[in-house]
Amino acid sequence: MIDYQNVIVRKPWGHEYLMYQNEQVGVWFLSIRQGGRTSLHCHPNKKTGLILLDGEARVSFLNDSKQFRALGKLNIGKGIFHSTAAVSEGGVSVIEVETPREKENLVRLDDEYDRDQVAYEGPEAMIPMNETCVRLDPPTEGREFQYTLAGCGLKVMKFTEPSGLRGRPAEEIMAVLEGGLVSNSGDPVLSPGDVLSGDTLDRLTQKFSMVPQGTSLLSIRKGAEGLR
Numbered sequence: 001m002i003d004y005q006n007v008i009v010r011k012p013w014g015h016e017y018l019m020y021q022n023e024q025v026g027v028w029f030l031s032i033r034q035g036g037r038t039s040l041h042c043h044p045n046k047k048t049g050l051i052l053l054d055g056e057a058r059v060s061f062l063n064d065s066k067q068f069r070a071l072g073k074l075n076i077g078k079g080i081f082h083s084t085a086a087v088s089e090g091g092v093s094v095i096e097v098e099t100p101r102e103k104e105n106l107v108r109l110d111d112e113y114d115r116d117q118v119a120y121e122g123p124e125a126m127i128p129m130n131e132t133c134v135r136l137d138p139p140t141e142g143r144e145f146q147y148t149l150a151g152c153g154l155k156v157m158k159f160t161e162p163s164g165l166r167g168r169p170a171e172e173i174m175a176v177l178e179g180g181l182v183s184n185s186g187d188p189v190l191s192p193g194d195v196l197s198g199d200t201l202d203r204l205t206q207k208f209s210m211v212p213q214g215t216s217l218l219s220i221r222k223g224a225e226g227l228r
Contacts, residue, residue: 004103007126008133012113013037014091017129020136020156020218024192025177026101027136027218029149030084030094032057037085039111046105048076049097049195051173051220053150055088071152071173071222073195081109093150095220097175099193139177139216153221160214165205168198172221179215181208 004018013036020027032038040060050059052072059066059074060083066074067087076082086092106120129135137145139158147154156177159165168174174196181190181204189208190196196204198219 002103002123004126006129008129009121010125010127011038011121012115013086016096017133019095019134020138020177021101022138022178022192024099024101026098026103027175027177028096028098029134030096031091032084032086032094033091034086034089036091037112038083039108039113039115040081040083041106041108041111042079042081043098043102043105044079044107045100046102047078047099047193048082049175049193050074050076050084051095051097051175051195053093053095053152053220055086055090055092057092057094058085058087059083060085071171071220073173073197075195083110095175095218097193097195097218099191136218141214151223153223155219156216157219158214158216159210162205162210165210165215165217166202168202168219169221170197170199172198172219174198174201174220175218177216177218179211179213181205181215182211183208 008015008017014031014033016028016030019029052070054070056069062081104120134147134149136156139156141158145156176192176194
């Protein structure tokens, strides 16, 4: 298996690199140039969360599409064919959260760059990371790690009490890195890889319990507000 932790993967539509990973989740940064689009592909065994950091993008499925602006979010289930295209001038920046972190779990249906039914890029498409790449620190209880990327403020946080998950604003987008919430019967209602808005997280924490090991989140907000 290829180690993606220190490389940029060059793509015909731009590039991507791994920002963070743990046993369950891989967080990737994608830069898609204007007019570029990813292949129409699916992941049979993993779910995907997309967070649009800047610009305007269109996500196409087999029979329809969804156009959204930053900060926009989308959860895509296992086996759902999708393609992301940069609509805005200057392209778009996207965070992709994959669970589980099986990069080779990829099936391409159609592709503008003749990669139909071709596997994920190999070592020939990879170059070393540089100083422009943002890497996320592992969540640590009692610490808050902050970053800036594509005009957004990012935070990595770990909570062991549900009070830390409450009162989040609607304009805040959250990705679950570890832990989550469970129902009274122990069924997961929020788990690693899920992407949601702050007000949705607030509503869920009013009814459901945090898992015993705590919950780690990637928080994203536009501009300097994201680092306050």
